[in-house]
Amino acid sequence: MQLEYGLSKLKIKFSGRMEGYNSAILRKDITAGIIVGIVAIPLSLAFAIASGVKPEYGIYTSVIAGLIVALFGGSRVQIAGPTGAFVPILLSIVLLYGYENLLIATFLSGIILLLMGITKLGVLIRFIPRPVTVGFTSGIAVIIFCGQIDTFLGLQGVLKHEYFLQNISEIGRHLHTIHMPSVIVSVICLAVLIICPKLVPALPGPFLGIIASTLVATFFFNGSVETIGSKFGEISTAFPEIRLPQITMDRINLLIGPALAITILGSIESLLSCVVSDEMTGHKHDSNKELVGQGIANIVTPMFGGIAATGAIARTATNIKNGGKTPVAGIIHSLTVLLLVFTLAPLVSRIPLASMAPILMVVAWNMSEQKQFFHLLKTTKSDALVLIITFILTILLDLTVAVGFGLLLAAALFVNRMSDTLSVEKVLPNRNLREKVTPEVVNPYHDCPQISIYTINGALFFGAVETFETTLTQCIKAKPKLLILRLGNVFVLDATAEVALEKIVETFHKEKGLVLITGLKKQPKEILRKSGLYEKLGEQNFYDRTGLAISDALLHIDSEKCLGCKHDAFYECKELSKQLAI
Known part of the structure; x- marks a missing residue:
């Protein structure tokens, strides 16, 4: 939108992503924005909790990042916020460095993303082989899914560790502490998540799942199932104050690795989300502008205590399916999250933690790309090798190592194939x-x-x-x-x-x-x-x-x-x- 000021009146000239805007499109944007906002609330809470931070930090991220990416991003319909793909990385950073350093790592990542956009490096996403993206995406899905087993079963005394095998071992040692009321609440939420899209696809499954499971926990297991409020305290109704990160050279040296991991995943996921939205809408996104928007979002969000954000494929698709046409839908989404959470904060605090686990498990299942995974296994031996190694390294080590090694292996195998063609x-x-x-x-x-x-x-x-x-x-x-x-x-x-x-x-x-x-x-x-x-x-x-x-x-x-x-x-x-x- 370009603003042209006249002496007598303000003229608004619509161009680019807002070209041809009218009242009919506005109505569609409002409807889509409200629906996506409702869907985003339980996801934002779940992603924050799974990342090892307070649930309201996920809400701050959805509100601020969603608004900034809508205003400055390169896609008409992108919805940004916390995503499941970030969960293993953010949890690892919190466990190793603490929450304050997570904010600094996110801030540094935002600067890197901004520079990538300004220097027009958005095209680099095209050079990441499909086996690498599917490998680490599937690996992250496995980590998320398995990481929710303890919450789903209501296990007691389970500690979170940096590495996957340590967490699986921890779960195994505490299987005897299964809490049946938590299991029942989890199963009810999971059932709603599975059945809802088939019976009433127009209604947001995560939101209905939380309502149903919360009602069961409240009326049948009052006080015996751990809730957001009992673990993290009441959700604050006051918006956080701006706090500038305390950045020093020592902290930069310490956190540049985690910042790069956030950057790699954030850029890949946001641009993949843009590609998906292009296929659904027929519009072409601007990769470099999208990185600029993502960069600004990840610079500003930590100032309010929010976590790393990127384009959310599922929420972006929901926006498009419900009629979202322009960035206005993304703005309405942010306002919806803000108004609903802070007006219903006492009710949000009563949501059982067991309701969060099935939501994340379904997210993990949907992002696992099983069809693509098995399809790539049937293609060339070199692609299958890259896929499997990236997948295993993502699970056993971390995303940075997995993507780096996957790219090197893919490049080496490509060079070998090309040399054979001469x-x-x-x-x-x-x-x-x-x-x-x-x-x-x-x-x-x-x-x-x-x-x-x-x-x-x-x-x-x-x-x-x-x-x-x-x-x-x-x-x-x-x-x-x-x-x-x-x-x-x-x-x-x-x-x-x-x-x-x-x-x-x-x-x-x-x-x-x-x-x-x-x-x-x-x-x-x-x-x-x-x-x-x-x-x-x-x-x-x-x-x-x-x-x-x-x-x-x-x-x-x-x-x-x-x-x-x-x-x-x-x-x-x-x-x-x-x-x-x-």
Whole structure:
């Protein structure tokens, strides 16, 4: 929205994400915003509790981050707030560094996200392989699901640990403390969550699940099932004051790792959510602007005590399905959360903790991407390997290690595959295929001792340069007078390959030989010009077509060596022999 101030009146000019706005769209935005706000309340409470912080901090995050991303983000319909994907990371940070340092890590992450958006790094999301994203998403889902088992069963005395296996072991040691009233409350909430979308899809399942389970806990198990209020105290009805994080170099050094973990996950999830919303609405988001919005949100939210936020795929989809068209729906969502929670704070405090567990379990199940996981297992072995290793490392270690190793492994396997695609073949004119050179006609009895022609197909880069060097080194040992390199199918040439090519050229020149290049593409030509090899070879030794290169090469051969030669490699050989015989 652009504001243009006149002397007599204020004119509002709608553009970009608000273009064509009218009262009908406003009604849809209000309806969608209210529904998403109702859905967001139980999720915000559950994510905050599971992250090891007070439930109201999840509410602050939904209100502030949701509002800021709606105003400054790059999508028309993105709904931001705390998400399940953040739970393992935030809980780990709280356990290791404490809540105050979590706020600083989130603040630092916001700065990094903002810089990524300003420097237009939003496109980097396209370079993260699908097996990596599915692997860590599924891993996070397993951690969230298993992390709620103790709350679902009402286990007593369970302590939270940093690592997955420690938490599973802790649950196993306390299975004897199962609390049946908590189990009943959890099962009722879970049943509503499963049945509601099938019977009444228009109503928010998490909200109904909490109402039903809270009523059961209140009237049948009054006082025996732990609630939000009994564990965390009453939900405050006052909005928190602004507190600037106390940042020092020591804290930056301590928390830069956690901040990067929040940044990686936040950027990936927010941009994936934008992609999903694009598919549902037909509009195109701005990745860099979205990162700017997410960055601002994660800078401001910690000042109010909120936790890390990102685009929430499920809430964004709910917004779209209920008619949300513009950022106004995101603003209404934030206002709805604010008004409902702070006007109904006493009732929120009576929600059983056992009601939170099924909500998170269902979130984990929905984000686990089982279909994609098993589909990728059936594709290539390399993709399956990346998927499994990323998945296992996410569960056993942490997201940063998993994504980093997954990307390195995917890159290494990709380089290996690309190196296999490079071919370096010796060719000669095929008289059955007019104006074509092919490798199958080359044999010990049909080959020119003075002119060697090689066709290179594929990317000529560091991963494939060994094949290139080995083949041409064998060629050099035969000491041909001219070497013609057909590079018409080489679209990429890197510095390593350029150095290898330069060595080959230098070796040929030392032997008084000549290197001719045909079909050179734009990118390889730029590399050769920048390195100086283009000038060293001489512009006259570059040709658009192989036929012209062969014609000029025949002018530089030692004609006396053609006497008695029976190879008949080129069309001109017979004519050349006749001329020599005369």
